[in-house]
Structures are given as C-alpha cells and as structure tokens.
Amino acid sequence: MTNPVFIPGPTNIPERIRKACDMPTLDHRSTAFKEILPPALAGVKRILKTETGEAVIFPGSGTGGWEAAISNCLSPGDKVLASDFGMFSRKWIDMCNRHGLDLQVVTAPWGQGLPVDDFATILAADTTHEIKAVLATHNETATGVRSDIAALRAAMDAAGHPALLLVDGVSSIASMDFRMDEWGVDVAVTGSQKGFMLPAGLAIVGISQKAISAMETAKLPRFYFDFRDMLAMNPSAGYPYTPSVGLLNGLKTAIDMLEAEGLENVFARHAYIAEGVRAAVRAWHLPICAASPDLYSDTVTAIVVPNGIDGNALVAHAETRYDTSFGAGLGDVAGKVFRIGHLGVLTEVQALAGIATAEMAMADMGIGVTPGAGTAAAQTYFCKNG
Template identity: 80%
Template sequence: MSIQNPVFIPGPTNIPESLRKACDMPTIDHRSSLFAEILPPVLAGVKRVLKTETGEAIIFPGSGTGGWEAALSNTLSPGDKVLAADFGMFSRKWIDMCRRHGLEVQVVEAPWGAALPVGEFAAILAADTEHQIRAVLGTHNETATGVRSDIGGLRAAMDAAGHPALLFVDGVSSIASMDFRMDDWGVDVAITGSQKGFMLPAGLAVVGVSRKAIAAMETARLPRFYFDFRDMLAMNPASGYPYTPVVGLLNGLKAAIAMIEAEGLDAVFARHHHIAEGVREAVRAWGLPFCATAPESYSDTVTAIVMPEGIDGNAFVAHAEKRYGVSYGAGLGAVAGKVFRIGHLGQLTETQALAGIATAEMAMADLGIGIAPGSGVAAAQLFYRSSPVLAQRVAAE
C-alpha cells in the first residue's frame, strides 16, 4: 500500500508531521536536566486532558493493554471479585486478563453493538450489600463495535448503591478525542495509549490514577514490578524513571498535548463529532446498518458498518488495501467478517474523511455491493458544508 494515503483504522492514527518530528530527536541522558524539561510538562498535560486535579498521571513504556494490567496488579489481590461486561473485543480481552491474574469475574453478557448495560450493573451493585465486588470495569469506547458507553451513568449507579468498588475505565480509543472526565466521573484508573487520540506511534501506556487507587496499592497482593505504580510515583517527581523511558515518544507526547490544547479540548471533541457525523451520513446514504444499535451510543472515533449478507467484511478490507492502498479496520471477534470499520480520530480533516468514504465506495462497487457510487460522498459533503463546525474553525484561523 502507499504510505502517501491516510489510514482509516481506529489506531494507530495518522501522525501529524510536527509530532513525527518531535519524536525524532537525538539521544539524551534520561537522568539529565534535559529530560526534566520533558517529563513534568507531560505529566501535568496528561492530567489536564483527563480532567483530573486530584489524581496522578503515570506513563509506562507499553500499550493500552499494559495499562489494563497496571490497573489490576496495583490495586487488587488474588481471588478479588471484579464486575465487567462482555460487549466487544476489548471488554472481552480485559475479562480474560482478569481471569489470568486469578481474579473472580462476574460477567454481564451484552450484545455486541450495545453499550455497557448500566442498569444491570446498578442492580448487581445494589444487591452486593457485603461489597464483595472490589472493582468495576468499564470500556468507555468499544473500538470493535463503534460503541460509546455512559461512564458518568455508571458512576451514578455506583454512588446510588453506595458501593465502594474501584472504577477502572478503558479510554484507549476515547481519551483526547471525546470528552472524558476523570474527576467528575469518579474514575479510579483511566487508561489510554499514545497511538490513538494523542496521534503518536504506539509505545506508551498512559494511565490516570486516583487517590483511592493509590491507597489501594498498600494492601494489593497481585505481583507487579514493571508496572508498579509505587516506583513511578516515587521517582517521577524528580523527573526519574525506574528504568529506561521512551524519551522520543515522551517528547512527542509533550508536543501532542500542546497541539491539542492549542486547538482547545472542547474544539477537539467537536471536530471529532463533526467528522464522525459526516461518515455516518455517508453510511446512511449507502443504506447499510451500523453495528452500534443506538444513536446515543455512536462513537465519535470509529464507525463499524455491517456488510450485506454474503459479503465478507474482512475480504472488503483486504481488497481496499490491495487495490487502492487504503486501510480500514477489519471486524474482530464476534463481528469478524460481518463488519468493517472506518476510524476517524486524530488530526483528521473533512478532505481526508471524504477520501476514505470515496475509496470505500469504490471497493464496495468492486465487490458487487449495490450502492450508488458517490452517494456517501455527496451526503457527507452536504453535511460538512452545512455544519457550523467548519465555519467556526475557518473563522478562528
């Protein structure tokens, strides 16, 4: 495939040139004063993006999966009970990780395409009068299905039940792209990665930790070393790391936060919604259903599109890459072969989104899918031209 073409996968995202250059730096001594110019601003900036004033930011070399493991191993003990829902590939993987760590998982099964079942969680938490559940897992944005869940509603359910469980939230494909409120939602561990909303290469697990989670470290008995919060919290204030940090990526993260804040967090969220709505208008024009079953749970970072009967979504993805040099997200897990995904997060523009829509139309036409060529492009164009978001951004520039 051509590296000139943007990718339309839900991460890793397209890397803005300025961020690529920020990562491309000479070797420096990570124990020198030069590193002290990178780490403190990054940690402070991550807290602003997470919207936490009381929590701490910790950044591990790794990915969002490493952040999941850090959340579990730093706060829980073997045999602890965890409440989670299986409603997509990544919520399912987190459940698998819990079991491998010797945790007892109470799993609520939900259809892939539905959001986290807050009502069922509320009933389970209210019934748990002995507070055996030690942690609740929530996937804010299920990347496999294009579904956003109500984390604020989940916190309200926990509070209504008077339940003291820790709240862990996978925000890997939402943080820095959609509104995330760590303090307001009472999130105890928030997790993302460098390769999504921060628009960088993969390689950093970005974690927000509440005071309650920090206190839980003192009694947690799961083994931890590489992902130990205590070592990071002890050394980071003096710009230290317990092992070699990924300096180039951290410098890139510093630049990414500056880029996000120059645009403004609310403007970033509005832009993502604007781009996503144009993609959704295209899908409606094609007459294809969304994997997400409720409009209020549509993701602003990825749209999963259900293919017509008899059409393999993964074959479509392979054809688009081979014929046109453009990558889309394949279906995963229970929706493998049934959907394809258009990722629309990061520094994406209307022009890039239209290119992705147009290429998808060509690939679908090649495979005999009965859509009117140009219908999705025209629908998205109409939306983008009539939306106030574009006009406001042009005026601001």
C-alpha cells in the same frame, strides 16, 4: 506517496509530532529530561480532567495499562464486575481471569453499550461489598460503541458501593470528552497511538487517590507496571527504568497541540467528522453496528456489510487495490463489519477521500451502493455544518 489510514489507531501522525519524536539520544538521567517528563505528566492530567489524581506513563500500550490497573489495585481472588460487549471489553476480562480474579460477567449483545442497569442491580445487591472493582470500556473500538461512564458512576453512588472504577479509555481519551474527577474514575487507561496522535509505545494511566491507597494493600504481583516506583521517581523527573524519551517528547508536543486547539474544540471536531461519515453510511443504506444513535462513537464507525459479503475481505481488497487501510471486523463481528476510524488529525478532505475509497471497494466487491452517494451525503453535511 502514502495514503492516510482510516483505522481506529494507530492514527495518522502530524508532521510536528513526528519531528518531536525524532530526536537524538538524550540521557534520561540528565537535567534535559526535566524539560520533557514533568510537562508531559502535567498535561496528561489536564487532558484527563483530573486535579486530584496522578498520571504515570509506561513504555507499552493500552493493554499494558489494563494490566497496570488490575495488578496495582487488586489481590488474587478479588471479585470484579465486568461486561462482555465487544472485543476489548472481552480481552480485559480474559486478562483478569489469567490473574486469578473472580469475575462476574454480564454479557450484552455486541453493538450495545455497557449494561448500566444490570450493573446497578448487581451493585445494589452486593451489600457486603464483595465486588472490589468495576471494569468499564468507555469506547468499544470493535463495534463503534460509546458507553455512559457518568451513568455508571451514578449507579455506583446510588448503591453506596465503594468498588474501584477502572475505565478503558484507549480509543476515547483526547478525542471524546472524558472527565476523570467528575465521573469518579479511579484508574483511566489510554495509549499514545489514538487521540494523542503518536506512534504506539506508551501506556498512559491516570490514578485517583483512592486507587493509590488501594495499591498499598493489593497483592497481585507487579514489577514493571508498579505504580509505586513511578510515583516515587517521577516527581524528580526520574524513571525506574529506561523511558521512551522520543515518544514522551512527542507526547508533550501532542498535548500542546490539543490544548492550543482547545479540548472542547477537539471533541467537537471529532463529532463533526464522525457525523459526516455516518451521513455517508446512511446514504449507502447500510446498518451501523452501534444499536442506537446515543451509542455512536466519535472515533470509529463499524458498518455492517450485507449477507454474503465478507467484511474482512473488503478491507483486504481496499488495501491491495487502493493502498488504503480500513478497520477489519474483530471477534464476534469478524467478517460482518468493516470499520472507518475517524480520530486524530483527520480532516474533512481526508474523510471524504476515505469515504470515496470505501465506495469504490464496496462496488468492486459487489455491494450495491450508488457510486458517489456516500461522498455526496458527507459533502452536504460538511458544507451545511462546517
């Protein structure tokens, strides 16, 4: 028997979605593919909350979606505003550097969110509009921090700045509220293995009409990740190369499941499970990496371990001793935290099992938590609020 995983993706796969992905070979140029691709694309747009934008789905991962976002919208030497405040915001910056873009980077402490006030000052000062794009990581998976994309859009609008807004929503979309049209997001990036509850293998991208216009003059090279080829062929259920048919069928099923539950209910369920996990952390008297409650992610909680304890060793011990996976610390917080992922189909019962296992692993490692304290705190929260 396999235990659930408590990592911030890939998530546990519901049996219905697993079966939808497990299908015989289907000719992606046949009429049967029309029963899969168009509903999946239309469903992605509804999940992103866009009526004016388009969706494309590449065989790949969220990282591929990042590359598609910059290569389709920008030219060599273009100035890009970004912030380094976690592992995944940093990786996107690294990618931009490798593509020959001119990066203006605002560094913020890991555990803080995107520095919207600093961005507002920089954008207001850029009266010649040299900045062509603003990068934002909505949910920083390494630290369990959610940033305020609506506030960033308000800052861009207040400055009257025309830069494109490119948002990494890999570990937020389909789990936490995301409003592409309302927030003026030009490119929204996610992957199949997070809120959509699928195996890794799809880079899912929403594109605004403004971004579609920008791609016509963008000069960065692209072929595999070219939006133009997708947008030309997708309306007739065509693909510019071989698609991941089984995963697309699974995506269609995942969207059916999310919409049957109701998106607002999905978001509320994630917030509920997340708060139960945070109640456990408070009972352990351990700090949460996110600097304040307004920054708390509803998909992953990063927990700071005491001095002298290696958080990554704790994660390794939980895997070898209890056959249970938690998230290791990454980058600047490697060894300083361990992470509990609580997204996808995770239930109260599963969350309690993960909390209890974390307590056992911490006790084994010499962390002075009271056995059962976190589990009891989470139980109390679930009983009172379920």
